[in-house]
Amino acid sequence: MTPLHWAARMQNRDMIKLLLDFGADPNIQDFEGATPLHIAADTVSYDCVETLIIHGANPNIRNExxxxxIELIKKRGHDKALEKSRF
Structure with missing residues (x-):
């Protein structure tokens, strides 16, 4: 688990933004193929989902x-955050 995954798990939007501003890859996958966006969507943190998407997180990456x-985002009702996606 990367620091960005951990920040998403802890629903820490400020830390996510800081890590991304310092060059963290928003699409990095953990040992199960989950991206920080998978984790943020699963923890029901709209602010974290939105922050990751604004910084280029791809909602179409599949985990293992x-x-x-994107499926988790829709399931959790964060569809509005997808409007800011480049994908």
Missing amino acids: FGTKA
Whole structure:
């Protein structure tokens, strides 16, 4: 788990933004293929989801279970954050 994954798990939007501003990869995958966006969507943190998307997180990356972050985002009702996606 990277610091960015950890910040997403802790729902720490400020830390996510700081890490991204210092060059963290928003699409890095952990040992299960989850991106920080998968984690933020699963923890129901709209602010974190939005921050990751604004910084280029790809909602279409699949984890090892075949789940896309976009599916979790829609399931959790964060559809509005997707309006800021470049994907």
